[in-house]
Amino acid sequence: DAEAARLAELWDSALRALAAHGAQPGAGGRTPSDLLIELTQEEIRELEADPRVTDLLPLAPLQEGLLFHHQYGDATEDPYISQLRVELTGPLDPARLRAAAAEVQRRHPALRAAFRRTSLGTPVQVVLDDPELDFARIELTDAAELDAVCAADRGRGFDITDPPLIRWTVASLGEHHTLIATAHHSVRDGWSMPIVMRELMAHYLGDALPQVRPHREHLAWLARQDRTAAECAWGEALAGLDGGTLLSTGPAPAGQQPGRLDLTVAGLDVRGAARRLGVTVNTLVQSAWLLLVARLTGRDDVVTGTTVSGRPADLPGAADMVGLFVNTVPLRARLHADEQIGAFARRLQLEQARLVEHHHLGLVDIRRLAGHGELFDTSMVFENYPLDVDALTEVARRAGLVAGAVAHHAVTHYALAMEASPEADGLRLRLHHRPDVLDDGQLAQIAELLPALLRTVVTEPATPVGRIPGCAPDALLALGQGPKDADDPRTWPELFLDQVRRTPAAPAVISGPRTLTFHELADRAGALARQLAEAGVGPEQRVAIVLPRSVELVVALHAVALAGGAFVPVDPAHPVERIAQTLTDAAPVLVLSTSGTALPETGVRRLDLDALDLTGERLVRPVRAEQAAYVIYTSGSTGRPKGVVVTHAGVPGLARAQRAVFDVDEDSRVLQFASPSFDAYVSEVAVTLLAGACLVVASREELLPGAPLVRTFAEHRVTHVTLPPAALREMRPEDLPTLRSLAVAGEQCPPQVAEVWSAGRRMINAYGPTETTVCATVSAPLSGFGVPPIGTALQGLAVRVLDAHLRPVPVGVVGELYVSGAGLARGYLDRPGLSAERFVADPFGAPGARMYRTGDQVAWRADGQLVYVGRADRQIKLRGFRIEPGEIEAAVVA
Structure with a gap:
């Protein structure tokens, strides 16, 4: 018993000592276990150094995002500041209203909260005991001043570390008053403001209000989830x-x-x-x-x-x-x-x-x-908690006031x-x-x-x-309709021979010291066409041309066209495996090359141009628009390149359109830059020669961007060229004084490139997949401001920007680009399934019309020009070449 009594005596003494210590000034304080937020004892002491602090709370989920945007945003107007305006008429007592506002602030801890970070970086919601009410009264001299007063109040912003984060202003003009409540979104939401306004007027009238529950209970609820x-x-x-x-x-x-x-x-x-x-x-x-x-x-x-x-x-x-x-x-x-x-x-x-x-x-x-x-x-909010205007009107009536208009101002950082x-x-x-x-x-x-x-x-x-x-589909479709093409039934070979008759002695092709006139080019191409026909070349039969950039390549291309066949250009610089793959897939009846070019054995008959006599009688076979003109191989997603069969229907229109857009005339000298296996090669040749201009052909080494290309321009006084934007980064505009017209194509043109190169010459941004006969859209002359657009449809074509359900999308909205018109390719060689997938029925065209699904994501600008956004698939472009990652993967696995 004595031991039990002694234990009770010690227990009582300890409790009294603890109580006495707690009663001393500065004793006690919060510990980590007292809080809803995880803080160290040192962080707690740091925050409680402000004697006004009454609570330390965690941030609600949305407050974390608001705090981030407030600290790192650069908007002129804080998107998290909102403002409520209530019109009141009558004998308003500003002192009573101030007292009512102070009581509302004391009643709700959230209106006394601020946001601070500890030295360890922890964000904390700090509630202060009784921060000074921010209440102002302004006498207006004119009602028009009110908007400026409200804007100035919003423009003040808030220091979110120093409460209160709500302020009140009464702007008066005689007995016409506007109560302005400006608050930071971090301490109240849309549901809270009707509560605040209801309680404000209740305190103004002296009405009793039930005890309030603090928002701490909500934060405790969150912690339990x-x-x-x-x-x-x-x-x-x-x-x-x-x-x-x-x-x-x-x-x-x-x-x-x-x-x-x-x-x-x-x-x-x-x-x-x-x-x-x-x-x-x-x-x-x-x-x-x-x-x-x-x-x-x-x-x-x-x-x-x-x-x-x-x-x-x-x-x-x-x-x-x-x-x-x-x-x-x-x-x-x-x-x-x-x-x-x-x-x-x-x-x-x-x-x-x-x-x-x-x-x-x-x-x-x-x-x-x-x-x-x-x-x-984008975001939306459905507000089923509007301010109860009827209740406000009744409270105002009891106070001898008339409630008028209620206005709310808020901004957003969303698009x-x-x-x-x-x-x-x-x-x-x-x-x-x-x-x-x-x-x-x-x-x-x-x-x-x-x-x-x-x-x-x-x-x-x-x-x-x-x-x-x-969204007004007819207007959107009209936006994508290119100019009507000329009603001219002549085919590419016919147009070429007509030009030969007009300017027989004019230079057609220049390569180093060598020049061929139009007459000489036609003679050599016609003679070779006769030999091709004797070798069995005719309509819809393919001839592979494996030649480097040269006069002979230009001759061979025209010879196949004059013979009625379809040429398949193959770059001899490609890996031998790629050449073999192309020749096997294309199944040509003949291969044109030179005796010095090593080719894989395919069993196809070969003619070496350097062993042929290209003199004698010309052959010209009539061709129809629907006949195949050429087959260009592009990258395939399965690892197998696919051949795009392009007919004669699109080449004349391409030549007419680009001649006008690029301002090519008989005095022009156009540099042949593209790889022979790239469809831009066809454009360079056809547009130049059908305009009666001179094509400048240079070797691969002479076309290297930088000093070699600059020398080539100077030597041949080049006036027109199409280049990938990457090539322009290696040169300066002053290096090319003869250049009058510059087209960029093959990849996105950076704004910086357009800014540098558009001054002093005509600069055009061109776009087009192989499946649309080289080019589908061209921009207006670039000015060097902003992202260069890819422009509008060439004559004879139409472009559509559609969603997944083939519906036109509004201006400014990203959709997939579809192209229709005479320039569409026939499809993919021996790939009917893929052709049906990419060349689809045109629901906006005549019965039987098709459109090509490019896979490119674009959007209309307000000025009616298209901007390129990206790909809808994994395909990439490098200096104009379309590359499917699947083809790279297949090569790596092999």
């Missing part, structure tokens, strides 16, 4: 996503002000439609928005951002708390063309219902789970964002946008399309997704 389950749910929801859904290609320019557009969609029974479909109004709006994003991006698997309330039903008092509860999460939709819109909406709601309990996970973590960078740059609010007979929409991504014309299209989509979703839910309304 199953993070692992949330990560699994979001990982599953975003599985298979092949990238973000983005309208923009980079951050907004510094100092740019976002744009805004307000819309009202009236006469729309949204609630009734939602009831009939068994979904929420929010789901219907989300469905229309996702369909819009799909149209704007040309994608079927789209992601946008959506703002969720973050006020869980199992958190008591959540509906009346003030703070930042909302979270922005991805909203994904996989669209199916044959699915009805109503079924899509129901599926969307079901998919989202599975994620509701996981809305607490932060976007940074969700993005990490998806394995991508930015998931979206396009929508706020949607329900109204009695429809919806009110507010669109925010980045002007560098969407100009006024594009925004006008969206302003037409979005209400149309909403009406379709609400009134025609049985409409298949693939048949939703589009």
Whole structure:
């Protein structure tokens, strides 16, 4: 018993000592176990050095992103500052209003919160005891001053380390007052502001309010959630996503002000439609928005951002708390063309219902789970918590005031964002946008399309997704229609011989000291054509030409055309395996080469030009437009190059169009630069000679970018050339004083190259796959400002920018480029399956018309020119050569 008594005495003494110590000034304090956030004791002491600190809290998921953007963003106007304006008329008492605002601030810890980082870099939400209220009163002299006052207040911004992050201003003109509440989004969300305004007026009137629950309880609720389950749910929801859904290609320019557009969609029974479909109004709006994003991006698997309330039903008092509860999460939709819109909406709601309990996970973590960078740059929020204007009107009446207009100002860092609010007979929409991504014309299209989509979703839910309304398709198709080609039935050989008759003595080809006139070229080509015919060459029969850049190559090319055959150019510099592969696949009836060229044994008859007598009678066989003119081999995705069969139908139109665009005349000297196996070689030869100009042929060594190429230009006074942009980096414009017209092609032209080379000469950016007879589009003369466009369709062609359902996409929206017209190739040699896949029926053309699916991603500019964005597949381009990674992989494996 004595021992027990002694133990009790010691226990009592220890407790009294602890109590006495705790009562001393400066004793006690928080420890890591007291907090919802993981901090070291040293970090706690560091933060509590500010005696005003009453709580240390973690950041909510959205606050983490806001803090990052606030610290590293460079926008002129902070996108996370919003402003509410309420008009009041009557005997307003500013002192009472100030006291009411102070009471609201004391009542809600979130309005006394700031954000600081510890010395270890940990972000912390710090709640202060009683920061000084930021309240101002301004006497206006003119009502027009109000907008400037509001803008100036927003422009002040906030120091997020120093609360309060909300300030109040009363701007008065006589008895007309505007209450301005400017706040940082990090301490309150859209649901909070009606609570704040309701309580403000209640305190102004002296009404009693129930005890408030602090937002700390929400943060404690977040800490209790199953993070692992949330990560699994979001990982599953975003599985298979092949990238973000983005309208923009980079951050907004510094100092740019976002744009805004307000819309009202009236006469729309949204609630009734939602009831009939068994979904929420929010789901219907989300469905229309996702369909819009799909149209704007040309994608079927789209992601946008959506703002969720973050006020869980199992958190008591959540509906009346003030703070930042909302979270922005991805909203994904996989669209199916044959699915009805109503079924899509129901599926969307079901998919989202599975994620509701996981809305607490932060976007940074969700993005990490998806394995991508930015998931979206569009967002939407459905605001079913508007300020209760009727209640405000009644409170104002009790205070002897008349409530007037209520206005809200907010900006966004997204390329396009929508706020949607329900109204009695429809919806009110507010669109925010980045002007560098969407100009006024594009925004006008969206302003037409979005209400149309909403009406379709609400009134025609049985409409298949693939048949939703589009954006003025007739205008978009007209945009892609090239000028009408001349009504000239002559073929390439006929046009060449007509030019020979016009300028027989003019130089046609120059190579070093050697020159052939048009007459001499025609004689040699005609004589060789006769020998080719005697060797069995005729219509639709292929002749492989294995020759380096030379006069003989030009002769051989024309000889095959005059004989009615189709030439297959093969670069003798290619690896012997590639040459053998091409010869085997092309199955030519004859190979033209020289005795000094080593060729693989294929069993095909060979003629060596240096052993032939190219004099004697010419042969000219008539050819038809539908006959094959040549076969060019391009890289194949299976590792096997594919032969593109190009007919005579496209060459005359190509020559006429490029002659006009490149300004080629009979005084021009055009450098032959392209590899003989590249289709640009055909363009260089045909355009030059059919214009009566002179073709300058140089050796491979003489065409090396830099000093060798400069010497070649000088020696032959070259006036026109087509080069890959990479070649221009090795030279200076002043090195080529004779150059009048420069075309760049084969790869994207960097803005810096255009800026340097466009001054002092005509510079054109040309684009075209082999399958469209060399060239499909050309730009207007480049000015050197911005990314060079690839231009508009050549005469006789049409280009379409289509989505996955072959619908024209709006201006500024990325889609796949399709080309139609006389220049389309016949298809791929002996590859009917691939031909059917790439050459598809043209739904916009005459019956039987085709269009070629390029695989290139492009977009229309507002000025009607196309810009190249990238590939829809894995294909790459190197100095004009299309390279399929599959071919590289096959070579490596072999």
